[in-house]
Amino acid sequence: MAACDEWIINVSMGSFCWVAADKSRRDSARHSSFWSSSPGCGLSGPRTGPTNYLSHLFLSPPPLLRKPGSHADGAVTSQTTQGGTMASDVAARVALKEAEELALSLSDALNSGNEQEAVQLCQRLSKLSVPVCVSIDSQAYPQDSIRLRVGVEDAQSDTDIPLNVLVSPDMTIAQLKEKINLDFGFHPSLQRWVIGKRLAQDRETLHSHGVRHNGDQAFLFILSAKAAHLHLHQHKQEQDQQRLDSIMESMQLLPRGPAKGGEKTADPLQYIPPSRPKHVPPAPPAPPCPRPKPAVPAKPQMRWSCPICTFLNKPTRPGCEMCGEDRPDDYQVPDSYQPDQQEVLRIQLESLAVVQYEEAQREERERNFQSLLATEDKNLIPNATEADCPICFSRLEAEEGVVLRECLHTFCRECLRATVVNSLEAEVSCPETCDSKLLDREIKALLTDEEHQRFLELRLSIAESRSEHSFHCQTANCRGWCIYEDEVNEFHCELCQQVNCILCRAIHTGMNCKDYQDDLRIRAENDQAAQQTKQMLESLLQNKEAMKCPRCDIVIQKKDGCDWICCLMCKTEICWVTKQARWGPNGNGDTSGGCRCRVDRKPCHPNCQNCH
Template sequence: MFILNKFISKIEKDFGYPLHTQKWIFGKSFATNEEASLATYGITASGCPIFLYILSTSIEATNEKANDDRDFSSNDDIEKSKQNFTMNGLPDDATQSAGETSETGDEEDDSDESESDSDFESVDNDSDASNSVESASNDIAEPEKANSLQKTYRELVELDDKDCVANVEPFECVICLSEIAVGNGVVLRDCLHSFCRDCLRDAIHYTEEAVVKCPFRNHEYSCDSCLQDREVKAVASPELYERYLHRSVASAESKSTKSFHCKTADCRGWCEYDDNVNTFPCPVCGHENCLTCQAIHENMNCKQYQDQIDLEAAENEDAKKTKEYLDNMLTAGDAVRCPQCMVIVMKKWGCDWVKCSMCQTEICWVTKGPRWGPAGRGDTSAGCKCMVNGVKCHPKCNYCH
């Protein structure tokens, strides 16, 4: 709270003007109560007009009783008082004393001159006094401004910690047209559109995409913002949120070019693999998948599994379908037989260099033969001889070396 007495004391301390020589005017009212707050006089914001008049010692001595007894209870009296001052704060009679020569004698003339000079001195310092008042006001306002900023910051932190933002005023849901009371709706963080919880829950339920878009639509545009994951979790039931997560994972799998889905029936496990990885132990069902054969053949290596498929194809329908699948891969060029052990090898992605998971032979995919000669890596006496003398092994070679 800003008390007038603080300003009066500061002016006395900084400029040496006694308390009884300071006359304060707020708006059209003289300040008569030094213990009152500025708000009492209507000073509630920066920029409000404040007038400070400094009385000279001679004027104060001769007119002290008149000033103390003067009653400014009516606006008419205040207006009459203000008319005695010019725009620069000089009394009219002081101006006349400075500009005219007295006819009553030198003594009276000197007295008038003394009073006029004192008045001019007070006016010259009036600007400095006003600046001091403004500085004092700013000094007092700084702690309150800092407290206000701290309070706002705490409110923002508390709001960010909440999973969803509740509405602070009633509104009409644009989907169901129901009147939603304070706290019963949700304000989306990204776009600030408001909906009731039931309509948002339905939007999550019927959305087929991995992300849930804001359901706001009108004749002008449709909102492209999306619900945040924590907003979905706060609005949806546990079962609905689980479905939302599975939908997101399935979408990520379908967009990945290096994904492999577990071959166990109805298993949701999948992975993203590197070119030098040949097995995928599924964390969901616990079975180990062979990425080379694209199948599960635990307790058998790739050759044993493929030989078993050939033997059972005539009698076992599943084995027959698997054999047809492998044959089609060979025909389409999506798989090759290892030139060393004849196991079917599939290229998962990347360059034309592959390695047999059975015998560890390095294979050139485009020539379907060994990459190196009999001596192994670095032997260019045989194999595809890629980049020997700067020549590729095949026009369509995709970096087998």
């Protein structure tokens, strides 16, 4: 074997192999049991298992070629083991070669439509039990590019973001995911495609989903990195692997053997081992060849990754450009970062938008304040929009109804006026089922002067009946009344100018209280009608057909209906079956007193017929 100590490195598509510099060494190496041919390159070293070719290329010197049976560094090679390994390798290569030929023949048979030959080839190919992938050639699909309309959405967004993507019908979903990853930075594991109301799978093509014309629609849902179990370390590893693949794809693979015309092929890279055996004479130097330029290292990543959709945003963005998620609190814009022109314009527009927003807020607050002042000057607030009266169900146009101040319920004027006129209470409640009351200014604006005067008189009478120390003038049709104290015994009415005796509850001018009571007793004994009335009332009370009001002590009687009755004088709510007040001293809803009906879900009496 010719003496040669120079070695050439042949690099292409991620495979690295050592090649002898001259032809004589390559010819002898083909017959050596230490070397085997590698498709697409020259001679490779002994195959001892999976090898990281990149580290072998730059960190280890090339092995020296030796004759069959020679020893390297004292190691002894077993010819028997090596022969068995070579036999199994040869058998595997023969089966793989046959499978390749059958696959090519099957492709030709399918293209030509030869059904019988395709069946036979499939049977022969299945006996080899090798992995096979069958796909339709891209030439069978329409060659025109299509603008696909994509709606992008994630779990945080309310509406989808429209997007136009240039695709081809033969593109698979996996290729489409990779395109979105390269263009927008969304990892394929975060993408879920829905086309034609169906979840698309990676091996399916766009043509199979009916994407054939410009404007066809698809939907892309972006998962969060947490939901897809995608970690930042894994994402960086995949980016490094893609960068390494792009570097290896840029390297050129040299053909094996001499070039046409008998000239040697120029090698792109030359490697000289640091030491050479003394018995090997030096070979003539190889012609110089240009070294490939080293790959430019990637710039340090200054963008911040969104914790929801993993999109890489510019440092100055306060939120994610895709999903709107806030920037992490621990992230700080690098001091050395210089924003580009687009970012500077965006920051200026954001500052201008903040100023405009604050100005709009100030103007809106001023308008609201002026509107509040104008509303306060009105006794009745008209409705600003169309509404329906809940009482008469009539349609109310704007400015036709009335909005109550306390509860903001809307009614027509006629219904509110009727509610006030027919009310028997001093405070008029909202016709809706709420606890709000009509204000005095609203009541006065709804009623006429005469109706408002009667309403005020009704309020006075109710206040008189509910007061414990009230006394009404005994003159017929006189409206005068007073609230007396314990040491006062007489009431001088300013309306009728009569003096009323509070002790006797009568007017007995010219008589003292004793003379008046004696005279009253004598007249009652001689008045047969008065005696009959008194006996009838006593009989009703004894038979429990009537009762005395627990507050004003007048005799009241139930006509019909439920057990809830109301005193006409003092307006006290009374439980008929228990003959006592319905509520406690604090009025409606006070269960500290009264009949305590339905407290702890128990009726006030076994015969209670709904005392409300």
